[in-house]
Amino acid sequence: MSTLYKVIVVGGGLAGLGAAYELSKDKRYQVTLLEQRDRIGGRIHALPIAGQMVDVGGFIVYPWYVEYHRILKELGLTNQLKKIPLQAIYYQIDQSGKYYTQRTIPFPKKDTARLALKLAVPVFQARDVAAPPLHSFDYMTGSEFFRDALNTKGPAGLYETYTNVVNQGYCYPSVDRFKMAFMAPFIRMSQFQGDVSDSFFVRSGNQQVPQALAAVITKAGNSIRTNVIVTGCTSTTAHTNQGDVSGDAIVFAQNVEPNVYQSILPDIKIKCGYTQYYSVIVELSGSVAVQGDTHWGAAFYLPDQTPLQIVSAVNLGMLYTPKLAHYLNLNIVVREAETHPQTADQLLPVLTTQLKKLFPDVTVRTLSQVVYWPMTMPIADEAFVGTVRARQGKLGHYFAGDWLGAPSMEAALMTGVRAAQQLIVDTTTTYQPIKSEPLYTRLNNGYTKLNKRLKNKITPVGGVRR
Ligand SMILES: Cc1cc2nc3c(=O)[nH]c(=O)nc-3n(C[C@H](O)[C@H](O)[C@H](O)COP(=O)(O)OP(=O)(O)OC[C@H]3O[C@@H](n4cnc5c(N)ncnc54)[C@H](O)[C@@H]3O)c2cc1C
Numbered sequence: 061m062s063t064l065y066k067v068i069v070v071g072g073g074l075a076g077l078g079a080a081y082e083l084s085k086d087k088r089y090q091v092t093l094l095e096q097r098d099r100i101g102g103r104i105h106a107l108p109i110a111g112q113m114v115d116v117g118g119f120i121v122y123p124w125y126v127e128y129h130r131i132l133k134e135l136g137l138t139n140q141l142k143k144i145p146l147q148a149i150y151y152q153i154d155q156s157g158k159y160y161t162q163r164t165i166p167f168p169k170k171d172t173a174r175l176a177l178k179l180a181v182p183v184f185q186a187r188d189v190a191a192p193p194l195h196s197f198d199y200m201t202g203s204e205f206f207r208d209a210l211n212t213k214g215p216a217g218l219y220e221t222y223t224n225v226v227n228q229g230y231c232y233p234s235v236d237r238f239k240m241a242f243m244a245p246f247i248r249m250s251q252f253q254g255d256v257s258d259s260f261f262v263r264s265g266n267q268q269v270p271q272a273l274a275a276v277i278t279k280a281g282n283s284i285r286t287n288v289i290v291t292g293c294t295s296t297t298a299h300t301n302q303g304d305v306s307g308d309a310i311v312f313a314q315n316v317e318p319n320v321y322q323s324i325l326p327d328i329k330i331k332c333g334y335t336q337y338y339s340v341i342v343e344l345s346g347s348v349a350v351q352g353d354t355h356w357g358a359a360f361y362l363p364d365q366t367p368l369q370i371v372s373a374v375n376l377g378m379l380y381t382p383k384l385a386h387y388l389n390l391n392i393v394v395r396e397a398e399t400h401p402q403t404a405d406q407l408l409p410v411l412t413t414q415l416k417k418l419f420p421d422v423t424v425r426t427l428s429q430v431v432y433w434p435m436t437m438p439i440a441d442e443a444f445v446g447t448v449r450a451r452q453g454k455l456g457h458y459f460a461g462d463w464l465g466a467p468s469m470e471a472a473l474m475t476g477v478r479a480a481q482q483l484i485v486d487t488t489t490t491y492q493p494i495k496s497e498p499l500y501t502r503l504n505n506g507y508t509k510l511n512k513r514l515k516n517k518i519t520p521v522g523g524v525r526r
Contacts, residue, residue, distance in 0.1 A: 064090040065487055066307040068298050070290045071095065073102025074118075074469055075460035076313030077273040078131070078476025079483075084280035086484060091282035092305060094298065096289040096314075100274050103436075104469070106265030107429045109341055109387055112380050113265030116339040116389070116431045118469045120144065121260040124253035125470040127190075127477060128269075135272040141260040146357025147378060149256070150350050153221050153362060159351045167218050171210055175219060178209040179247065186244035190465040190474035191449070194241050194442040202227070202235030202243060221362075229360035229372030231337045231391055232467070233439045241442050245466040261379070266469075290314065292323030296456040309456040309487070311479050315435045316463055324457065325448070331441035332463050334434070336394035338368075340411065341376070341429040344386050346422035348375065361418070367396040368407075370414050387428065397434075404430045438463035452479070453486050 065088055069076045072095030083089040099105075105117040121128055121141065132138050150159040182196035197205060202223055206216035215221070224235045232238055250256075262268055274284055289301040297306040312324060316332035350356040357379070360372045371393050377385030390411070394400045401407045404427045412424045440463045448459050458479040465471035 064088060065309070067091050067309050067311060067483065068296070068305055068307040069093040069311045069313055070298060071102065071312070071314035071461070072097070072100035072270070072274075072284065072286070073313065073315075073461075074104060074270065074472035075462065075476035075479075076102075076311065077270050077277070078127075078473040079311045079313055079458070079460055079480040080277045080282060080284075080476075081131070081273045082477045082480035083483070084277045084282055087280075088487075089282075089484075091277065092307065093277065093282070093284045094288040094290055094300060094305065095284065095286045098286050100284060100286065101267055101270035102315075103433065104266050104270050105431065106267040107341070107431070109376070109428055110383050112384060113267065114341060114376060114380065114384075114387075114389065114429075115261065115266050116341070116429060117266070117433070119261045119266050120256060121262070121266075121469070122249065122254060122256075123258050123260070124249045125468075127474040128470050131273070131473060131477075132269065135269070135276070137262070137268060137272060140262045140264060140268060142263040144256060144259050144261055144357075145378060146257065147355045148350075148353060149357055150353075150359045151222065151225055152360065153218065153225055155362070159359070165218065165222060167222075171217055171219055174211075175206075175209050178205075182240075183244050183248045183251075186241075186248050186466075188465070189245045189249065189468060190471045190478065192241055192245045192466055194446050197240035197244065199442055200240050202238050202240055205240045206235070225360050225362055225371075228363045228393055229358075229391060231335060231393075231433075231436045233335050233437065234363065237439055239440075239442060242440065242466050246468075263380075290320060292320055309458065309483055311458040311460060311476070311483065313460040313476055313479070315461065316438065316440075317435075325451070328444070328447050331444035333439045335436045335439065336397055336400075337433050337436040338390075338392040338394065338407070339429075339431045339433065340390045340392055340407065340427055342388050342390055342411065342415070343425040343428050344388065344415070344419065344422040345425050346419075348377075348386060348388065348419060348422055359418075363393070365395065367394070368400055368410055369393050369395070370411065370418065373418070386425075394432075402432075437467045440464075453482055458483055 067083055067089050069080045069091060072093055076093055080091045080093045083091050103117040106113040106115045153160055185196055186192045203220060206220040210216045220235060227235055278284060290298050292299045296308060296310050297304050298310060318330045321330045350359050356375055358374045363371055370390050372391045374389040376387040376389055408427055415424055445464055452458060460475040460479040462468060462472040464475045
């Protein structure tokens, strides 16, 4: 490559920043990142509560997040990691409202054995969080898999219920919507390499990671433009609300918004939806206890069918600092997107009623922060993801984002970094850099030429030219 290769990156979440960061290490690439919001970070976001930055988006860093840990190290942020001090995690898994810990859930031994047998091979294969095998579960949803494995037509007992509770508590889709292919890497990795109790978070807010990535990207002379909405593309020109931006390649690292993706991939049926959640930080007064335990870490609640339901709560006093002892971070699933309340004032009565049942001894003081995530976790279709994977690098288009793998910060970052690495390989083989000759060769050639000229000019003594 003799001139700079211009790369447009769409989306300033971890996937887009990861791609731009990787390209920033190579001076041959000139990157322009376009982000529709007025901030970068996407689903990584932290907000202040009593002087402490509290994550309201992605925050758990599992010990097996290889790429996340690598980037943290490169950015000098490893010292910001803190082990999650969640003392006890409680689960409600039946209508009685009773709480269980993972050890006390009475999973039937027969089901455990049957599931272990059925899971062994496909789960073993699902090692890559960013690119799990798409066919190993025959396109089954979680519910279909449990019912098939346990040979039942109706709900497949405690395992299915428990997975549903955990899934929704972590903002994932219900088990009847989430495909096993995308769930498998989590099962594998958290079984063998550490679950939430072995995990970390960034003590002063995970937003530090996108901010540090952005600093490296801009320091390398690349640009990050916010408030730029990409509406579609023609070849390697992105159409935006602020005019066209042209490059030699585009990394699409924005969420799958069907209209925009249809313009990028006109011949493919776009099949990816998202769950919708609120993250609400609520301030309570009174004793915030679960089953009499004030040192609880997190609680997960049995999902019902109400349009808006608190599905999990994190005790911020235990996670961050005792100063936040009266604050909870609530994950609230939105089941009916059209009718959900829009403002904190509208949410307050709904949540107060639910909180009164979950914490009878407390009074709701205020909703300190309310964040609506219209695209919380992707619900992708295997065939769609497979087709997009096969298009990687074709026509100068690259794709990244958590929807390509097991939805997580790790999948986002890893797909971004890999897209950039593939782009570098592709452009390095397509565009051979004009290699300049080494200095000593140039000097030598120059000396030979000069010598020839001098020989021609200098007439040796005796007047005879050799
Ligand atoms: C409440 C919540 C809790 C979570 N908890 C965890 C957790 O504990 N651990 C974990 O690993 N993961 C967690 N996640 C998931 C994790 O945050 C995401 O998987 C990851 O951040 C996704 O990164 P991304 O870059 O793929 O997408 P995003 O972060 O969504 O980035 C996409 C970016 O593209 C921009 N964009 C979209 N359309 C356009 C357009 N047309 N033009 C320009 N820009 C556009 C968006 O504004 C956004 O900034 C959580 C997510 C949420 C919401």
